[in-house]
Amino acid sequence: MIELQGLTGMRPGEILILRPGDMTMDEVWKYRPESHKMEHHGKERIIFLGEKAQAILRPWLDRHSESYCFQPAQSDRSKNRSANAGKPYRRDSYTLAIRRACKKAGISPWSPNQLRHTHATLVREQFGLEADQVVLGHSRADVNQVYAERNHKLAAEVQKLIG
Template sequence: MPAILEALVRVHWWLGGRPEDLVSMRPGDLDRTEDVWRYVPDTHKNEHREQELEYWIGPKAQAILVPLLEGKSATELVFVYPGVGDDPPTPIQRAVYGNRVKDVCRRAGVKPWTPRPLRHSRATEVMRIYESNSAAAAVIGDSEEVARTIYVDPQSAVRKRIARETG
């Protein structure tokens, strides 16, 4: 179980998505025809706004996903705990994902956290690198306004660059 959880956390980081978008990933939702894959969740939070959500999957996340996709049909979930004994495989659900991460943290003796902030961290990291609201928004699949007001402090990266270059 820890290996699949680790894979999910790592892919979650690289995609910057919502936990529910990651745990609902199926091979049929992935377009793997180009060097950067495209993931369009079947359902998502903003579909009622007729807003398409897409995530782009680069080589680091692809390397994690390839073994998980082997032998799966288009409709099977990617992130599934393997069956043990007579027990069938169990899909990782959003709430279970967060609880498992907290449990692993407690066992490791580190402060527990939940997967949701990975989205914030990824947007902040992209903002730090590219100093762009649109880049942060693009990586997490949200609007520039949402990325700017909820997920990152765009001024932080700009202030650091100004200090580096002028101060």
């Protein structure tokens, strides 16, 4: 999950609810989350996955199209498998798992959202501000549909190259 989030710049909540049925698998895969931060504003969210992200995600897609790819019930350490059956990880459990791993590794703790910020910095440095905005799904109210389509093409091209 960490590698996939780092390669795509997904919000933590977006990776937690990822399902095979939300994917379109062309050369650059498209993930349309079932729900997202800006849906109440009528905004569409598309996350593009390049070859590296596809390779990480591919084994997790072998399940029913409506099943979450990452579920606590599938973890070897899950203490309460029946209670977690079919449910996605929660944001707090994802954050806690990262903090525990950091402590075990003897490194400073960090949060899942830092992966998104790091990805944004990388994209901005290599491809510019517009690429950063479209890869992360940021938009402004005055952007029209033609501009949005051009942005999707740019976001797909960036992710094809880096993720």
